[in-house]
Amino acid sequence: NKYVFNFQEGNLGMKRLLGGKGANLAEMTVVGLPVPPGFTVTTDACRAYYNALSLPDGLMKEVANGVKGIELQKSQLFGNAEDPLLVSVRSGSVSSMPGMMDTILNLGLTDITVVGLAKATNNVSFAYDCYRRLIQMFGNVVFGIESIYFEKLLHQLKRELQVEQDQDVTAEGWKQLILQFKACIERHARKSFPQDVNDQLKLAIEAVFRSWNNHRAQVYRRINQIPDEQGTAVNIQAMVFGNLGQDCGTGVLFTRNPSTGAKVLFGEYLTNAQGEDVVAGVRTPLPINELQKEMPEVYSRLVSIAEQLELHYRDMQDIEFTVEKNKLYMLQTRNGKRTAQAALKIGVDLVRENIISVEEALQRVEVSHLDMLLHPTIDPEAKIDVVATGLPASPGAASGQAVFDADTAEQCARAGKKVILVRSETNPEDIHGVLVAEGVLTSRGGMTSHAAVIARGMGKPCVCGCDEIGVDAEAKQFTAGDRTINEGDWISIDGATGRVIIGMVQLKEADMSEELVQMLEWADGVRQLQVFANADSPEDAAKARELGAQGIGLCRTEHMFMSAQRLPIVQAMILAESLVERQSALNKLLPMQQADFEGIFTAMAGLPVTIRLLDPPLHEFLPNLEDLVSRHIRMTIQETERSAEQDALEKLIRKVRSMHETNPMLGQRGCRLGILFPEIYEMQIEAIFRAVLRCLEKGVTVLPEIMIPLVSHANELKILRELVDHVAEQVLLTHKNSCPYKVGTMIEVPRAALTAKKIAPYADFFSFGTNDLTQMTFGYSRDDAEGKFLTQYVDQKLLAANPFQVLDRDGVGQLIELAVERGRSVKPKLKTGICGEHGGERESIFFCHETGLNYVSCSPYRVPLARIAAAQAKL
Ligand code: ADP
Numbered sequence: 001n002k003y004v005f006n007f008q009e010g011n012l013g014m015k016r017l018l019g020g021k022g023a024n025l026a027e028m029t030v031v032g033l034p035v036p037p038g039f040t041v042t043t044d045a046c047r048a049y050y051n052a053l054s055l056p057d058g059l060m061k062e063v064a065n066g067v068k069g070i071e072l073q074k075s076q077l078f079g080n081a082e083d084p085l086l087v088s089v090r091s092g093s094v095s096s097m098p099g100m101m102d103t104i105l106n107l108g109l110t111d112i113t114v115v116g117l118a119k120a121t122n123n124v125s126f127a128y129d130c131y132r133r134l135i136q137m138f139g140n141v142v143f144g145i146e147s148i149y150f151e152k153l154l155h156q157l158k159r160e161l162q163v164e165q166d167q168d169v170t171a172e173g174w175k176q177l178i179l180q181f182k183a184c185i186e187r188h189a190r191k192s193f194p195q196d197v198n199d200q201l202k203l204a205i206e207a208v209f210r211s212w213n214n215h216r217a218q219v220y221r222r223i224n225q226i227p228d229e230q231g232t233a234v235n236i237q238a239m240v241f242g243n244l245g246q247d248c249g250t251g252v253l254f255t256r257n258p259s260t261g262a263k264v265l266f267g268e269y270l271t272n273a274q275g276e277d278v279v280a281g282v283r284t285p286l287p288i289n290e291l292q293k294e295m296p297e298v299y300s301r302l303v304s305i306a307e308q309l310e311l312h313y314r315d316m317q318d319i320e321f322t323v324e325k326n327k328l329y330m331l332q333t334r335n336g337k338r339t340a341q342a343a344l345k346i347g348v349d350l351v352r353e354n355i356i357s358v359e360e361a362l363q364r365v366e367v368s369h370l371d372m373l374l375h376p377t378i379d380p381e382a383k384i385d386v387v388a389t390g391l392p393a394s395p396g397a398a399s400g401q402a403v404f405d406a407d408t409a410e411q412c413a414r415a416g417k418k419v420i421l422v423r424s425e426t427n428p429e430d431i432h433g434v435l436v437a438e439g440v441l442t443s444r445g446g447m448t449s450h451a452a453v454i455a456r457g458m459g460k461p462c463v464c465g466c467d468e469i470g471v472d473a474e475a476k477q478f479t480a481g482d483r484t485i486n487e488g489d490w491i492s493i494d495g496a497t498g499r500v501i502i503g504m505v506q507l508k509e510a511d512m513s514e515e516l517v518q519m520l521e522w523a524d525g526v527r528q529l530q531v532f533a534n535a536d537s538p539e540d541a542a543k544a545r546e547l548g549a550q551g552i553g554l555c556r557t558e559h560m561f562m563s564a565q566r567l568p569i570v571q572a573m574i575l576a577e578s579l580v581e582r583q584s585a586l587n588k589l590l591p592m593q594q595a596d597f598e599g600i601f602t603a604m605a606g607l608p609v610t611i612r613l614l615d616p617p618l619h620e621f622l623p624n625l626e627d628l629v630s631r632h633i634r635m636t637i638q639e640t641e642r643s644a645e646q647d648a649l650e651k652l653i654r655k656v657r658s659m660h661e662t663n664p665m666l667g668q669r670g671c672r673l674g675i676l677f678p679e680i681y682e683m684q685i686e687a688i689f690r691a692v693l694r695c696l697e698k699g700v701t702v703l704p705e706i707m708i709p710l711v712s713h714a715n716e717l718k719i720l721r722e723l724v725d726h727v728a729e730q731v732l733l734t735h736k737n738s739c740p741y742k743v744g745t746m747i748e749v750p751r752a753a754l755t756a757k758k759i760a761p762y763a764d765f766f767s768f769g770t771n772d773l774t775q776m777t778f779g780y781s782r783d784d785a786e787g788k789f790l791t792q793y794v795d796q797k798l799l800a801a802n803p804f805q806v807l808d809r810d811g812v813g814q815l816i817e818l819a820v821e822r823g824r825s826v827k828p829k830l831k832t833g834i835c836g837e838h839g840g841e842r843e844s845i846f847f848c849h850e851t852g853l854n855y856v857s858c859s860p861y862r863v864p865l866a867r868i869a870a871a872q873a874k875l
């Protein structure tokens, strides 16, 4: 088993084995770009390490060979006292996890070799600067000592020497710090910093393997659904030095703007600095155009390499480079992380530049990010109190209460609060805080700092490098000018402009970008599935139509009963003692329902509108029993004589009690209501057809589809279909032929799916209500499962995903397949679709496509997502 591949032996196709960084370093080497020589220890070795809890046999021998290869190319020797070879030991997983795992630079320095390095480079302070960096990183990565201990010592030293910048520390200063660093390691780890370079290398490789399982890497994997078994590779590479003087530097370059997608080079660099300095946000770096002035030749070489890489990979690249004595080296390239907005723009632009095909552009769209695009921005009309401006690192606006550490952010979010995470700089350990925050604000660090990269990846608004604010995490406050903002105070950030605002802000709906419209158009040309929306009001319907819905797949009529004005009438209807009484309440509701339907039909003119008759149990519309009882108690205490009010209250309590159900989800609801109280459904059907008539008069084309919920036996649908036809005939009279309505049913009870053959003759369509169908197939009550045992199940990987989010193909999916097949066996043209929340989720949409459903229906804002996912399913 070969565990080590040098960069000439690898290529992009070997990503699984070499990790992304290793495969890309190999690819760049083979293409002839200036990459410092090195080799990769495979992810196989990492898995072997985890199985045996020690490095596999023979690995260190292969590593020694690899080092020999570098020595030959560099004409230097590892551990040599005169002119020592130094290497970096870099993590690199299969799926990119920026900054989540560990890397050690300058490995190979000891008390002896550091002297050699100083002589060979003729630069003593540089050599000791490298050495102190190595000891800190080694202490942190190998011995697990928090960086803060080292940073405090550095801070102290700089104060003593009265210098601001790291570069101004003298060799003597570094030597003093190195002694303190070594003591720090001995104090915390009870071990000394190894003086044998081969020990250093072995310990570093093991530590990088271990970093696969550090907390932040685990969190990142969970969020991004990266399998735990993948493991990381380790790259060992000759060091090049960006900290060797003013003709040196290090930087990061995106071939396009990762925030907006604009085709302009976007990057940052620092002169006289080493690797981590840029991404860690220690110093705020310079924009890449400055490099053009400072090192014009390096800049133009960089630009041409950037172009070459983009064409080679056919995607926007995120490049790490270092300049040593005016010579450019490439240290990494990968497909760059980007915002949803940028992703779309880049996709569309690459098609227009003839670099990728339409199909490829569609396939590259990460649909889960799409709905963020439609998220609100700050209303330009709103009055806002801007106190500072930082870098616009990730667009979108957010308001929340200020918190100053990731743990507090997590606690607050768990308590249902909205928070903005405010840090002086973030490091990857803050990821769990970023995850729950509405947005991130930092006072230091550039556009390519970890905070910015991660926020963009998650689609969170982020403002960074905002040096106008002073963050004091210990005091839990920040200052901006003469203002002080404390933990819990409301602030807002605008990640598109970098503005920091006191208080909450008025948000405004975003417009669809030209690129989104284009991508959706391409998707429509490809997909087979139709996309409908769930909408209960004319406004929602109009929004859905604007976003491309081809009809309404679910209009829930119960929402129309909930308004303050209508609820009393609905309650009177429910509490009615006689049919006459009930009918009089229903007569009041009828014109209201009719107006709702007219509005929706008009908004959806020419498109199908599926209306579901009343579904929830009636007691959901009644006051809460506990509230009534406590009101009654108060009344009895206060009043000495019985009042009419008290009588009425007692009657109400009796009624509410009598309607109580132990298990409402399985109780008197859905079509069962329609059968027990036909007058309710009759009113709704009448309202629908009266609305149809009104629309016909106005010349609006209407395609109503009436949907009966919760059917489990064909006879239920048979009876209710007769009711619909009967009412339709009475209302429509002579217009019957100009209104081709449909009657169908929801399939949301397993028995209905199983007996689809018997149900289909009465149904023009089946709409799978996958929320209920999932509840009933698993036997999980959704309200009792989510956030409770279901979360445990998913955490323990007992279930691959929450079945209420991702449709369960094996069980629920099988019922759907079977119902479609059995239904169509008696009615080949039966229209089928889903209207549960799954209709807006990519995996579930793929399932619907594969099962041959006609449509998915989802919430209006998910319609764009569904249009693209449906196209991806077809490709
Ligand atoms: P990450 O995955 O966190 O980006 P890297 O392995 O890319 O970690 O290393 C971080 C930084 O260290 C790089 O951006 C680069 O600037 C620097 N670095 C890594 N290897 C070398 C090297 N051989 N020579 C000089 N700098 C290096």
Ligand code: MG
Pocket (backbone or CB within 6 Å): 320, 332
């Ligand atoms: Mg990197």
Ligand code: MG
Pocket (backbone or CB within 6 Å): 709, 748, 769, 771, 772
């Ligand atoms: Mg249902």
